[in-house]
Amino acid sequence: xxxxxxxxxxxxxxxxxxxxxxxxxxxxxxxxxxxxxxxxxxxxxxxxxxxxxxxxxxxxxxxxxxxxxxxxxxxxxxxxxxxxxxxxxxxxxxxxxxxxxxxxxxxxxxxxxxxxxxxxxxxxxxxxxxxxxxxxxxxxxxxxxxxxxxxxxxxxxxxxxxxxxxxxxxxxxxxxxxxxxxxxxxxxxxxxxxxxxxxxxxxxxxxxxxxxxxxxxxxxxxxxxxxxxxxxxxxxxxxxxxxxxxxxxxxxxxxxxxxxxxxxxxxxxxxxxxxxxxxxxxxxxxxx
Amino acid sequence: xxxxxxxxxxxxxxxxxxxxxxxxxxxxxxxxxxxxxxxxxxxxxxxxxxxxxxxxxxxxxxxxxxxxxxxxxxxxxxxxxxxxxxxxxxxxxxxxxxxxxxxxxxxxxxxxxxxxxxxxxxxxxxxxxxxxxxxxxxxxxxxxxxxxxxxxxxxxxxxxxxxxxxxxxxxxxxxxxxxxxxxxxxxxxxxxxxxxxxxxxxxxxxxxxxxxxxxxxxxxxxxxxxxxxxxxxxxxxxxxxxxxxxxxxxxxxxxxxxxxxxxxxxxxxxxxxxxxxxxxxxxxxxxxxxxxxxxxxxxxxxxxxxxxxxxxxxxxxxxxxxxxxxxxxxxxxxxxxxxxxxxxxxxxxxxxxxxxxxxxxxxxxxxxxxxxxxxxxxxxxxxxxxxxxxxxxxxxxxxxxxxxxxxxxxxxxxxxxxxxxxxxxxxxxxxxxxxx
Numbered sequence: 234x235x236x237x238x239x240x241x242x243x244x245x246x247x248x249x250x251x252x253x254x255x256x257x258x259x260x261x262x263x264x265x266x267x268x269x270x271x272x273x274x275x276x277x278x279x280x281x282x283x284x285x286x287x288x289x290x291x292x293x294x295x296x297x298x299x300x301x302x303x304x305x306x307x308x309x310x311x312x313x314x315x316x317x318x319x320x321x322x323x324x325x326x327x328x329x330x331x332x333x334x335x336x337x338x339x340x341x342x343x344x345x346x347x348x349x350x351x352x353x354x355x356x357x358x359x360x361x362x363x364x365x366x367x368x369x370x371x372x373x374x375x376x377x378x379x380x381x382x383x384x385x386x387x388x389x390x391x392x393x394x395x396x397x398x399x400x401x402x403x404x405x406x407x408x409x410x411x412x413x414x415x416x417x418x419x420x421x422x423x424x425x426x427x428x429x430x431x432x433x434x435x436x437x438x439x440x441x442x443x444x445x446x447x448x449x450x451x452x453x454x455x456x457x458x459x460x461x462x463x464x465x466x467x468x469x470x471x472x473x474x475x476x477x478x479x480x481x482x483x484x485x486x487x488x489x490x491x492x493x494x495x496x497x498x499x500x501x502x503x504x505x506x507x508x509x510x511x512x513x514x515x516x517x518x519x520x521x
Numbered sequence: 522x523x524x525x526x527x528x529x530x531x532x533x534x535x536x537x538x539x540x541x542x543x544x545x546x547x548x549x550x551x552x553x554x555x556x557x558x559x560x561x562x563x564x565x566x567x568x569x570x571x572x573x574x575x576x577x578x579x580x581x582x583x584x585x586x587x588x589x590x591x592x593x594x595x596x597x598x599x600x601x602x603x604x605x606x607x608x609x610x611x612x613x614x615x616x617x618x619x620x621x622x623x624x625x626x627x628x629x630x631x632x633x634x635x636x637x638x639x640x641x642x643x644x645x646x647x648x649x650x651x652x653x654x655x656x657x658x659x660x661x662x663x664x665x666x667x668x669x670x671x672x673x674x675x676x677x678x679x680x681x682x683x684x685x686x687x688x689x690x691x692x693x694x695x696x697x698x699x700x701x702x703x704x705x706x707x708x709x710x711x712x713x714x715x716x717x718x719x720x721x722x723x724x725x726x727x728x729x730x731x732x733x734x735x736x737x738x739x740x741x742x743x744x745x746x747x748x749x750x751x752x753x754x755x756x757x758x759x760x761x762x763x764x765x766x767x768x769x770x771x772x773x774x775x776x777x778x779x780x781x782x783x784x785x786x787x788x789x790x791x792x793x794x795x796x797x798x799x800x801x802x803x804x805x806x807x808x809x810x811x812x813x814x815x816x817x818x819x820x821x822x823x824x825x826x827x828x829x830x831x832x833x834x835x836x837x838x839x840x841x842x843x844x845x846x847x848x849x850x851x852x853x854x855x856x857x858x859x860x861x862x863x864x865x866x867x868x869x870x871x872x873x874x875x876x877x878x879x880x881x882x883x884x885x886x887x888x889x890x891x892x893x894x895x896x897x898x899x900x901x902x903x904x905x906x907x908x909x910x911x912x913x914x915x916x917x918x919x920x921x922x923x924x925x926x927x928x929x930x931x932x933x934x935x936x937x938x939x940x941x942x943x944x945x946x947x948x949x950x951x952x953x954x955x956x957x
Binding site (some may be wrong): 313314315316336337338340341342347349352353355356357358362363366367370371374408409425429 | 907908909910912913914915916917918919920921923924927928930931932933934935937
């Protein structure tokens with residue numbers, strides 16, 4: 234019996250470890266995917282973020298709202314590691330690891346994604362070529378001997394993702410963001426999100442510059458990607474994108490701080506009353 | 522092997538060794554006199570102001586007389602298999618492979634041969650098609666008087682491809698030439714003659730490994746396009762970094778002739794090239810694309826001219842230059858429009874991408890317009906790799922070197938897309954990747 238017991242125990246132990254390992258591989262630290270604590274960021278020596286606290290987990294959709302110049306995009310760029318954004322205090326962990334020590338490419342390969350407000354054009358580099366390179370550097374990082382995704386397989390994969398976003402397949406042959414309309418750029422960002430399959434995505438003003446039809450298509454695409462594996466931080470100035478992408482949490486940023494957090498009703502309240510009712514809430518002066 | 526200097530005796534020896542007809546021997550001797558009469562270019566000459574050739578030990582390099590080739594057509598040295606094999610794998614109408622100016626392989630498809638197309642080495646052409654060569658060789662396009670190095674070339678030229686396409690023939694698939702340098706001295710001459718209505722594509726590769734000491738390439742290119750012809754010419758220069766290159770290259774275009782000329786220059790220690798298109802016939806049109814990438818302490822100097830000598834002519838030049846380390850590029854371009862050349866369109870643009878703070882690009886566009894009904898534009902830019910572009914690519918998981926590589930590949934794409942031959946394009950792309 235003792236022998237049997239010990240075998241059972243070993244068996245159980247191995248299964249538990251396997252399950253944990255699988256979970257860690259899939260979710261990392263499931264309790265706090267992206268954790269921002271007291272983040273201070275300066276641009277050209279000018280303090281922009283003044284102590285931001287935020288936690289985004291896989292499966293959650295957070296909306297970050299606030300007036301122009303409140304620091305929303307600064308948070309997005311700092312999270313991705315833009316060299317022009319200097320973190321002066323605070324910490325950010327991603328899957329339990331210090332995000333701020335990682336170069337932007339490492340942040341991306343670990344599962345963080347930023348949909349840019351103003352995606353830059355890279356003439357001469359086709360969208361397909363770029364996406365294949367992006368996929369292959371990930372595979373290479375995971376396995377140095379990887380030979381890259383075979384082209385036919387990549388084409389099938391890309392076409393499926395483009396269909397999801399109702400994109401013409403010819404789009405893949407165009408130079409990245411070069412001469413794209415506002416709507417095309419945002420759609421290309423959504424395509425990259427779909428292809429790279431991150432754990433946490435930051436969508437920086439994805440609704441800006443879109444007409445109603447483009448907004449609907451992009452939002453539907455983003456919704457199709459949402460699910461238990463993807464956490465999202467949707468940065469927006471307006472409430473209208475939230476008619477399509479339903480957030481679980483809403484945060485309001487004023488002058489470099491999150492001054493109010495709540496459920497979806499907060500966005501509606503903001504829509505009714507504007508940002509003025511929140512003034513005076515900074516630096517803990519407000520009632521909260 | 523003892524090296525000989527550039528002397529009258531050396532000219533005689535070379536001509537005798539090549540078993541040339543008297544006219545060519547006399548031509549060489551006359552050119553050598555021109556060479557002796559011209560001063561060595563210096564920093565005081567406008568065209569040479571930014572290119573210092575004082576460290577060049579020209580006379581100790583000397584001419585290439587016979588070398589290790591016992592007789593014409595039976596060389597000992599073969600180019601490396603990895604250089605030749607990709608060329609042979611392409612679909613071509615003919616291939617000419619030379620080592621130090623002596624032919625090791627020369628093929629031409631039966632179909633082209635039957636149509637009267639000639640594709641061979643210049644010496645064979647001189648021996649077998651003497652009159653045809655004589656009426657064109659260094660007369661209309663690059664005369665020995667074009668400069669000190671043109672005269673030196675005329676006296677000591679050796680090897681290079683000869684392409685002749687008779688009237689009305691479309692040579693179709695590309696013809697490919699490789700000149701491999703193993704002895705550190707090449708003087709190849711490229712002569713293309715397209716008769717009325719003919720069409721052709723020619724790709725030439727100039728390559729060598731890095732050798733010890735200074736090496737020399739003193740070349741000339743003559744592209745003669747009669748009326749209604751069309752030529753695509755791609756020149757790929759990948760010399761080892763000990764080669765000092767001096768070339769004079771000129772195209773002459775007849776009525777409604779069309780030239781697409783891609784100039785890729787990635788090798789050499791120092792390179793000074795004069796590249797000119799003469800739009801002699803009404804309706805002629807020429808496009809020149811440059812793809813230049815230098816690193817280390819390389820110095821690439823391109824002097825281009827777009828000469829509009831007839832009405833309704835069009836020229837369009839785009840030189841793209843990427844520079845690493847302490848490398849330097851000089852591009853000096855001129856559009857000349859003669860009074861008769863009304864309704865001319867002339868464009869030139871030079872884009873420089875500096876990948877290091879220590880790299881330097883000089884860009885000197887110029888216009889000389891004597892007609893009044895013309896449209897000409899010129900522009901030059903010098904910029905660094907855009908950090909926003911690099912960040913954008915890094916944010917998608919590309920490590921910085923991969924991101925930079927993609928930005929540079931994108932920078933060259935506009936010119937690369939113009940390379941009509943897939944094999945040549947792949948070779949260029951590989952060369953760019955190696956360099957980044």
